[in-house]
Amino acid sequence: MLGDLLASLTDETTATETILRSGNLQLLTAAREQAAAEGLDLAAYVVRSLQRYTDAASDEEWITLMGLLNRSPDPGMTCLQRAFAYALRSS
Numbered sequence: 001m002l003g004d005l006l007a008s009l010t011d012e013t014t015a016t017e018t019i020l021r022s023g024n025l026q027l028l029t030a031a032r033e034q035a036a037a038e039g040l041d042l043a044a045y046v047v048r049s050l051q052r053y054t055d056a057a058s059d060e061e062w063i064t065l066m067g068l069l070n071r072s073p074d075p076g077m078t079c080l081q082r083a084f085a086y087a088l089r090s091s
Contacts, residue, residue: 005076006047015043019084022077030088046080052090053083061086 009015019028019042035045057065065082072078 005080006050009043009046012042015041015046018046018077018080022081024081027081027084031084034088046084049087050080050083053079053086056090057086 005018009018016028019031031045031049032042035042038045038048040048061082065079068078068082069075
């Protein structure tokens, strides 16, 4: 699930395909822009975003995420989407 998703994020192509699976092209554009602003490739930005999320998300955010994961057919993608939203709000 999430561990597999993180392990697969080794290059730009895989990161792009992963984000495209979410069906959110705006997310891909925003992630690419933010990655460039931080001097990172997209895969590194994705991993960093998830790390920031796990380090800094509030208890309320974690409770919200747990509820979403219980209803999600793809928990890894759900977590990734929340992490991106959090990272983009925080930047």
